[in-house]
Every structure is written in C-alpha cells, then in structure tokens.
Amino acid sequence: MKLIKFLLLGIFFGIVMTKSEVVSWFRIQEMFRFQAFHMYGVIGTAVVLGAIIVFLIKKTKLKNNEGHPIEFHDKAFSIYRYLFGGIIFGLGWALTGACPGPIFVLIGNGYVVFILVALSAILGTFTYGLIRDKLPH
C-alpha cells in the first residue's frame, strides 16, 4: 500500500517537473548563466514553503500516516564530502541538464539517451561505494 502511494506521488512529481520545465536542459543552462529567474523561483518557493512545513511538523509533533512521529535527522557536519561531492555532481548536472529525478522524468518524456545517463549514474553511485574508504569525508 505504501508503495502504491509512493508510485502516485512519483507520478505527480514527474508531471510537476515536466510542466514547470525544470527537467529542461535549456532551463538549467539559463540558471547557471543567471539569465532567468525561473529556476531560482522554483527552488526558492520550494525551500521557503518547505521550511515552513518542516517547522510546523516539528512544532505540532505531527505523526505520519503510519502513526509514527515524523523525524528529521541532522546531517553530520563536514566540509569535504559536501563540497567535493557537490562540485562533482554540479559538473554532471550542468552537462546533462538533469539531476537524478529529472533523468527518469526525461526517459518518461521519450528521451531515450537518458537511459544511458541513468545507467551511468547508477554505475557512478556504485563506484563511489567501491572507493569511498579512500575519499576524504
């Protein structure tokens, strides 16, 4: 049942990402060239509303639909992994014009080449797991 709910949520997400053009390679280029407000508006609205949602969930100690309290975990502080990992992802984001969600949304939109992007992203994740002990975190 939980899986069906997440399937429906994913479908909604895919429609939002497509209709708002967030999955567009061109829109990502526009963002990294600071030539339009669109992407900043999308992310900014999501973060402001998200912060209010997280604040209210914590304040009201809201329970999830399974009856357990909704918990937010603080991320362990470090600089290396977030900065280096972030830079590596950013390079790939600007090249493919897609972060992980949009890769799959674009496949659904009929962009067959992104199947290759997805497979390579899974390989990249696997490679990280393989060599993570050798990386500064």
Place this chain on the structure above:
Amino acid sequence: MIELISQPWPWYVAGAGIALVLFLANWLGGEFGVSGALGTMCSMCGAGKKVPFFNVNWRNQLWNVVFVFGALIGGFVAGTWLSSPNDIQLSAATVQDLGNLGITDFTGLAPAEVFGLDQIFTLRTLVFAILGGFLVGFGTRYAGGCTSGHAISGLSNLQLPSLIAVIGFFIGGLAMTHLLLPFFMNL
C-alpha cells in the same frame, strides 16, 4: 481543464508542488531525496555482496525506487497528454549564448544536437551521457544527496551541510557551463 494544465506551469506553482511532494513523502513514512534511489538500485542488483556500502536491507528503501519509477511515468503522462505545443520561453541571452556553442534546435526539453536518439553513437553524445551521468551518480552519493535531498529537504531543515553541498553544486555547475562546456560541445 486539460487546456489549462497543458500550459507551462509558472515557477510558484512548481515550487509549491515540490513543497507538497516534500510534505507527502515525509507524511507517507519516507523522505524527499531522489539520489538515494540510485544507491537502493545498486543494493537491489546485489552490489552489497561485493561492496559493504550497499549491504543494506533494500526492501525498506523500495519506496524510493518506486517513487522514481512513478516520476518516469509522470514524465510520460505529461509528455503524452499534457504537452504544450509551444517551445520553452527561454531568455534571449541564453538562446544567443547556446547559439554560439552551436545549438540551433530549441524545441523540446533537451537539444536534439546532443541528446537526439540519432546522435547516440556520436562521441559527443556518449561523453555527455556517460560522463555526465557518472558525475551525477558519483557526486550525489559522495555529497549524500542531490537537489531534492540537499537543496530542498536539507535547506528546508536549515542544515548547514546542505548549504555547503548546494554551494558545491553551483561551483561545479558554473565551472562546467562557463569553462568546460565549449570543449565538450566541440567533440
């Protein structure tokens, strides 16, 4: 109704929609972070036998992979039945900059010169897809999240590590866009 939905959605509708996904993902007993699904896929494929990092009970994380599969279906639904006949209204400056890089086709969601199916066996397209995808998959797991996990979920929870990650996203994205992209476009 369909005609209204088929118009491109403004940024504030998209932002509100993403915030709603953030809320529902938490309320349904999960969280909003897409790149974790890539790790779960590795675990499902048996990567845990060789690499301890993936040796987790992936069945507990299956909702994440199902969400991503839903996103793919959502892309199909939007692209098939809700698509707008007009091109994306890009800024003129971006059209000019990308034109200087050799991009002339601004239809659809990605340039046909690079991501068209007929280009799949060209060196340029293979590099964009394989190198780009690898950097996305490697970088997001190294950073512990992507745009959804860090920029949306993490910043919404006022996490300093997520701010560092987002700064990293932009350092990488700006370097690729302004320094490296001309090289890759000339492949």
